[in-house]
Amino acid sequence: MSTPDLPDVPTQLLIAGSWRDAEGGATFGVDDPATGRTLTQVADASVADGAAALDAAVAAQADWAATAPRDRGEILRRAFAIVTDRADELATIMTLEMGKPLSESRAEIAYGSEFLRWFSEEAVRISGRYSVAPNGATRLLTLKQPVGPCLMITPWNFPLAMGTRKIAPAVAAGCTMVVKPAGLTPLTMLWLADVMGEAGLPDGVLNVVTTTSTGEVMEPIIRDPRLRKLTFTGSTGVGRSLVEQSAEGLLRTSMELGGNAPFVVFEDADVDAAVDGAMLAKMRNLGEACTAANRFIVHASVAEEFSTKLAERMGSMRVGPGTEDGVEVGPLVDEKQRDSVAELVDDAVEKGARVLCGGQAPEGDGWFYAPTVLVDVPDDARLLSEEIFGPVAPVVTFTDEDEALRMANDTEYGLVAYAYTRDHARVVRVYEGLETGMVGINAGVVSNVAAPFGGIKASGFGREGGAEGIEEYLETKYVGLAGL
Structure with a gap:
């Protein structure tokens, strides 16, 4: 049986809604682990490209946060429908770049796409509370607001599910983002980013940066005071390093790390x-x-x-x-x-x-x-x-x-x-x-x-999925109402 051809998939960087080459036209190869052959070349981003992606996310944040929750949810619902409809195409891409059998790729797509549907429903369930202070003198109001621009670093082993598990709650909460997929399996994320645009996600809300210089390109973004959240799935060693970098800006962090x-x-x-x-x-x-x-x-x-x-x-x-x-x-x-x-x-x-x-x-x-x-x-x-x-x-x-x-x-x-x-x-x-x-x-x-995914000890902190998943992308604001 001959190896199928790679379906059409973007290979450039996605920044501010536009597909563009990396600075200087740099690229790197994506290989098929079953044969060792190179499938295609994708853009190899520089530090300047990473900065441009964060600029785009910051510029889009205010308008996106003000977008109606129902509208945010409908974008996710449309994306779910597109991914489901084109599952065979995506399964071929995933199998070619990652190696897992087509049956495993289809199973991941069925699982990963559900995060789009789940958080489309959670977008309209973001709530606060109202109460009377114990002394009766004031009223206590709490509300939830988006954290702000996020950096998401995803692994190679579940290239769709690890992306949707982060992207979907961020979209639902009203956060913009920069996503850095694994260099071994970037094609699935690039395909998904294209689908999110097709589903109506505004320019700059989702930006994708592929690079072989992860530390060099990501660290300036992590240390930029405009970034408000870092979420990472990968090894415990890398996670520890990222947490150290995030401490400078006291970022909200979610770490899904190693296991035994x-x-x-x-x-x-x-x-x-x-x-x-x-x-x-x-x-x-x-x-x-x-x-x-x-x-x-x-x-x-x-x-x-x-x-x-x-x-x-x-x-x-x-x-x-x-x-x-x-x-x-x-x-x-x-x-x-x-x-x-x-x-x-x-x-x-x-x-x-x-x-x-x-x-x-x-x-x-x-x-x-x-x-x-x-x-x-x-x-x-x-x-x-x-x-x-x-x-x-x-x-x-x-x-x-x-x-x-x-x-x-x-x-x-x-x-x-x-x-x-x-x-x-x-x-x-x-x-x-x-x-x-x-x-x-x-x-x-x-x-x-529908359940919270995450660990303790050296396996990290934070939860993805379930009702808890969207909380990772929301801040709680308290308002004391007096003189009413």
């Missing part, structure tokens, strides 16, 4: 259901997700059954280019990521782990790695403490509930955890005892547009 998700299977669990959930928690997006199960903590009495069944499922998955029919596992995003996964597996095996399936990269072009299950994983294996970001499932065992919780919480991260048990009393103890921002009980997927 435990997947706990208790002795009373339905093992077949747990394996089904493990396939979702581990193999969604090829394991390249901060929510991916990173450590499988399984009761010793069911560990052999669980591991064997998981290896049978993962070992039978078809690996190949994501554009081919029937492929379940595409390539990792680039050579660096493939080598990182291989290094973690090799480290575990050298220290005594046993491979039940996979354990190596197949020969040929592209950045593929075989789905892998490891057992007898020693405590000092790096993949138990580091984020794998690939199709590798290490299994370790426990013997009692307290030990399971200690093992699950033994990490600097706290994004999400999964647990399988049929004991109702244990369910409460477990979700209360897990040190994570999200918990899936007898479920391998927790992400839902």
Whole structure:
């Protein structure tokens, strides 16, 4: 089967409603990780281009904040309809630049587009309150107003959903923005920005800057006193650096950072259901997700059954280019990521782990790695403490509930955890005892547009989605009314 052609997609910078070249005409290539071939060239922005994008966002802020909430919501609703109608086109773009199978791309589009619809409805539900002061002398009024110009830095692994999860609430709240998508997968964001304009978003509300000089171009924007909010999804290391930069301007910040998700299977669990959930928690997006199960903590009495069944499922998955029919596992995003996964597996095996399936990269072009299950994983294996970001499932065992919780919480991260048990009393103890921002009980997927997404500890702060998501883009103003 031949690789499909790349659909038409903008490749320039979007600034103040106009598509334009980067300063000096600089560009960089976007590659297909399944073949290594260059798909297209996109604009490589300079510091001056970044400044122009912020200028545009600042210039548009007042008029956009004054736009009726219903009008803001209708733009998002139209964008949802366009994305849904053109899902196949976008799926091809996403698969070509990121590598995930077309089925995974379509699933992301279904999920990511829902943020446009959800926040189209939230736009008209921004409210305040009115009350009488306890002493009766004054009236207390609170209202919500947009934070102001925002900088959004999005990752490569979910190029649509990580964008809509930030853009949609900002649009609903009345904020303008500068978006910097990942250099590995910029095409999806450029396509979305074009769609937002088609849906009626005014010039300058959404500006997109693609660049290979992220730190150099973004830092002046972060330190500019006109910027009011920074939101980032990516690694904890980069997040820490961005928070330090944001401190100068005391910016509102939202950080969705790394994870090391435990997947706990208790002795009373339905093992077949747990394996089904493990396939979702581990193999969604090829394991390249901060929510991916990173450590499988399984009761010793069911560990052999669980591991064997998981290896049978993962070992039978078809690996190949994501554009081919029937492929379940595409390539990792680039050579660096493939080598990182291989290094973690090799480290575990050298220290005594046993491979039940996979354990190596197949020969040929592209950045593929075989789905892998490891057992007898020693405590000092790096993949138990580091984020794998690939199709590798290490299994370790426990013997009692307290030990399971200690093992699950033994990490600097706290994004999400999964647990399988049929004991109702244990369910409460477990979700209360897990040190994570999200918990899936007898479920391998927790992400839902109607629920708040986010973590604690080194996994960041702030929430995206749900009723909480729009609050990240709103300030609360209090007015004391006297002499009435």
